[in-house]
Amino acid sequence: xxxxxxxxxxxxxxxxxxxxxxxxxxxxxxxxxxxxxxxxxxxxxxxxxxxxxxxxxxxxxxxxxxxxxxxxxxxxxxxxxxxxxxxxxxxxxxxxxxxxxxxxxxxxxxxxxxxxxxxxx
Amino acid sequence: xxxxxxxxxxxxxxxxxxxxxxxxxxxxxxxxxxxxxxxxxxxxxxxxxxxxxxxxxxxxxxxxxxxxxxxxxxxxxxxxxxxxxxxxxxxxxxxxxxxxxxxxxxxxxxxxxxxxxxxxxxxxxxxxxxxxxxxxxxxxxxxxxxxxxxxxxxxxxxxxxxxxxxxxxxxxxxxxxxxxxxxxxxxxxxxxxxxxxxxxxxxxxxxxxxxxxxxxxxxxxxxxxxxxxxxxxxxxxxxxxxxxxxxxxxxxxxxxxxxxxxxxxxxxxxxxxxxxxxxxxxxxxxxxxxxxxxxxxxxxxxxxxxxxxxxxxxxxxxxxxxxxxxxxxxxxxxxxxxxxxxxxxxxxxxxxxxxxxxxxxxxxxxxxxxxxxxxxxxxxxxxxxxxxxxxxxxxxxxxxxxxxxxxxxxxxxxxxx
Numbered sequence: 001x002x003x004x005x006x007x008x009x010x011x012x013x014x015x016x017x018x019x020x021x022x023x024x025x026x027x028x029x030x031x032x033x034x035x036x037x038x039x040x041x042x043x044x045x046x047x048x049x050x051x052x053x054x055x056x057x058x059x060x061x062x063x064x065x066x067x068x069x070x071x072x073x074x075x076x077x078x079x080x081x082x083x084x085x086x087x088x089x090x091x092x093x094x095x096x097x098x099x100x101x102x103x104x105x106x107x108x109x110x111x112x113x114x115x116x117x118x119x120x121x
Numbered sequence: 122x123x124x125x126x127x128x129x130x131x132x133x134x135x136x137x138x139x140x141x142x143x144x145x146x147x148x149x150x151x152x153x154x155x156x157x158x159x160x161x162x163x164x165x166x167x168x169x170x171x172x173x174x175x176x177x178x179x180x181x182x183x184x185x186x187x188x189x190x191x192x193x194x195x196x197x198x199x200x201x202x203x204x205x206x207x208x209x210x211x212x213x214x215x216x217x218x219x220x221x222x223x224x225x226x227x228x229x230x231x232x233x234x235x236x237x238x239x240x241x242x243x244x245x246x247x248x249x250x251x252x253x254x255x256x257x258x259x260x261x262x263x264x265x266x267x268x269x270x271x272x273x274x275x276x277x278x279x280x281x282x283x284x285x286x287x288x289x290x291x292x293x294x295x296x297x298x299x300x301x302x303x304x305x306x307x308x309x310x311x312x313x314x315x316x317x318x319x320x321x322x323x324x325x326x327x328x329x330x331x332x333x334x335x336x337x338x339x340x341x342x343x344x345x346x347x348x349x350x351x352x353x354x355x356x357x358x359x360x361x362x363x364x365x366x367x368x369x370x371x372x373x374x375x376x377x378x379x380x381x382x383x384x385x386x387x388x389x390x391x392x393x394x395x396x397x398x399x400x401x402x403x404x405x406x407x408x409x410x411x412x413x414x415x416x417x418x419x420x421x422x423x424x425x426x427x428x429x430x431x432x433x434x435x436x437x438x439x440x441x442x443x444x445x446x447x448x449x450x451x452x453x454x455x456x457x458x459x460x461x462x463x464x465x466x467x468x469x470x471x472x473x474x475x476x477x478x479x480x481x482x483x484x485x486x487x488x489x490x491x492x493x494x495x496x497x498x499x500x501x502x503x504x505x506x507x508x509x510x511x512x513x514x515x516x517x518x519x520x521x522x523x524x525x526x527x528x529x530x531x532x533x534x535x536x537x538x
Contacts, residue, residue, distance in 0.1 A: 010177075012134030016339045052345040052358065053399045067403060068349030088402045110399040112392055 002043065006077065015050050037118030046082060047113040057092055057106045059099040065092055070107035082111065125169050132161050135178035136258045137343060141230030142182045145293060147189065150237070150255065150283060156185035163188070178227070228347040229295050232304055235344070239307040240286045247282040249315050249333075254279050257336050267319070267333050305348060309357050309413065312340045316361045320368075321516070334365050345400075352404040356414030359400035363420035366393035378523040382429040394424045415444045434463040451480040455490055467497040485514040489524060501531050 014022075036042040051069035058064045081098070085091040088108070095106035136157065143153035160181040174180035238252040250268070253259045265275035296304060319333025341358040348354050370384040401421050404414050419440045426432040441457035455477055462470035471494045474487070481487035492507035508528045515521035 010131060010134055012339070012343065013130035015342060016134070016335065017130065018335075049396050049399060050342060052342050052349070052355075053396055053403070055403060065406075066350070067355075068346075088399070088406070110395065112395065 004080070011051060033118050040117070042118035043116075044082070045113075045115040045118050046111055049110045049112045051109070053110050055088060055092065055108045057095040057099070057108065059096070059102055059104050059106070063096055063099075069109075070105055072105075075105060082114065125165060128165060128168055128173075131168075131173060131177045132164060132181070133258060135181055137231045137234060137256050138178035138227045139181040139185065140255065141227065141232075141234040142178075143185050143189075144234055144237075145230055146186055148293060150287060152189065153185075154255065156189045157181060159188045160185035229301070231343065231347055232296075232301070232308065233291065233293070235308040235311065235340070236304040237286050237289075237291055239311040240289055242285055242289070243282055245314050246318075247278060247285075248311050249318050250275065250279050251282045251286070252311060252315060252340070253333070253336060255283075256340065259332070259336070263332065267330060305344075305351065305354070308344060309341075309354060312337050312344065313357060313361070313413075315340065316364070320364060331368065334361070334368065337361050338365060350407075352407040352409050353411040353413045355400045355404035356411060356417045359397040359404070359417035360413050360420055362393045362400070363397035363417060363424050366390040366397065366424065372519065375522075376519055377526070378519045380523070381423060386427065389424065397421060397424065410443065410447070412444060412448050415440055415447065419444075432463070434460050438464055451477045452484070452486075455481060455484075455487055458494075459490060462494060462497070467494040470494050471498070483514060485511055485516065485520060488514065492524070492527060496527065496531060501535055505531055 017025075033042055033045065054067075054069040056066045056068060056070045058066065083091065083094060085094065088110075091108050095108060099106060139160070140153050140157050143156050144150060147153050147156065163184055164177075164181065168174070234256055235252065238248050238255060240248070243251065246268070250264055253264050253267075254261065261276050261279060262272050264279075265272045268275060270278075316334055316337035319330045319335075319337065338358075338361055341354070341361055345351070345354045345358050366389050367381070367384060369390065370386065370388040371379055373379055397417065398421055401414065401417050404417075419437060422433050422436050422440070438457060438460040441453060441460060444453050445457065455474055458470040458473045461473055471491070474491060474494070477487060488507045488511035492504045492511060495501075495504035495507060505528065508524050508531070511524045512521050512528075515524065
């Protein structure tokens with residue numbers, strides 16, 4: 001079974017911690033994830049940019065594009081696509097196509113770091 | 122010690138919201154700060170036992186307010202303070218206040234708090250010091266070190282700034298749209314001042330200044346989080362990120378400035394550049410260009426060039442032309458001249474900056490650019506004069522040292538081989 005581990009944290013605290021501290025946290029985590037990666041059990045590690053870089057596309061009769069992260073709590077996070085797009089505009093258009101005729105919401109977050117199989121791309 | 126180390130960042134990131142809300146209750150900056158301080162002390166006792174609250178800012182606001190109210194009650198009826206055991210019952214009350222204090226509620230509180238620091242009567246240095254003290258929560262010692270003054274002098278400066286804003290009439294009702302936009306613009310300018318103070322290191326050495334740049338990033342992200350649809354705040358955040366991304370490559374081991382074209386671009390912070398570019402892209406969708414967005418786009422063009430010779434100078438020329446239209450200034454024209462020199466040669470650029478001699482007669486960079494152009498044209502003697510003037514106007518040893526390098530090159534080239 002594949003499991004997705006979604007990380008939640010105090011954003012202001014994490015984005016403002018000094019680089020050395022951030023590196024130390026990543027190094028600590030790698031002690032767990034590196035052996036996983038070596039045994040082929042780690043599918044991908046994805047680090048997202050801050051929510052201030054997010055754009056939200058709310059599908060419906062007239063899709064709405066909003067700045068900022070998805071903030072409602074009624075809906076639950078049910079899936080993730082990671083797509084290589086030449087621009088934000090393309091990503092928005094893709095979300096529109098994927099969610100056509102649904103009442104889904106997409107939060108588009110630029111990926112800060114993508115490590116397939118846990119190895120730095 | 123390490124057991125409570127996790128609390129500090131939570132207190133730090135909740136601070137602007139908490140003090141902003143407490144200021145709304147008490148309408149007094151000192152009282153708001155004291156209440157926050159007291160709430161933090163209680164958090165340090167309470168959180169390790171009960172775990173962190175779901176919404177730290179809401180917890181601190183509630184406790185800070187109650188502590189102050191208790192204080193008033195105690196003074197009038199000499200009732201005992203509630204003990205810490207009672208505080209652990211906060212769970213429900215906290216959930217309730219967290220519901221009500223959503224982002225939009227905090228928004229005007231934080232904006233007001235930041236806006237107070239931008240009081241037009243305050244000189245830039247005092248605005249920055251006040252924001253760092255009150256909003257960011259840096260200690261007076263840390264701020265004093267960044268400004269290279271004694272702790273006592275900085276303490277006095279902050280106290281003076283506070284008493285000045287205390288006398289000012291600050292409306293506490295929710296601002297209207299126009300008022301909010303005005304506050305936002307003033308606050309954006311103040312945040313950029315904080316960044317510039319860190320970046321240009323007027324008189325200081327760079328390593329003590331870096332925290333100011335980092336603080337500016339934190340403040341502009343905070344502002345953008347509260348006002349997610351403001352393209353100029355996206356631009357401001359992008360601009361600061363893109364400029365700060367070069368910090369690791371900007372100074373050599375001796376602290377001398379390394380020019381953009383000579384910097385080791387592998388040392389630029391790629392994460393910050395990517396985030397800055399993502400924000401510019403978001404801002405562009407609004408089609409409401411502004412000075413921060415254009416300056417961010419300029420920094421973005423440089424950031425995207427793998428080597429100096431890959432720089433898209435015509436894009437830079439066009440961006441400066443837009444900036445000149447939006448915000449005419451001789452400094453903008455001076456910067457544009459650098460792009461023109463790359464596109465059309467030093468002669469064209471020199472002609473362009475000729476009329477700037479008067480408005481920029483006291484400006485270090487004017488003589489630096491002029492000297493550089495004259496040097497390219499082989500007019501060594503005039504170049505030397507311009508560089509001498511630049512050195513006389515330099516604010517920091519690094520600036521002066523940089524110009525001396527050019528001078529040395531001139532002298533070396535003028536000597537027969």
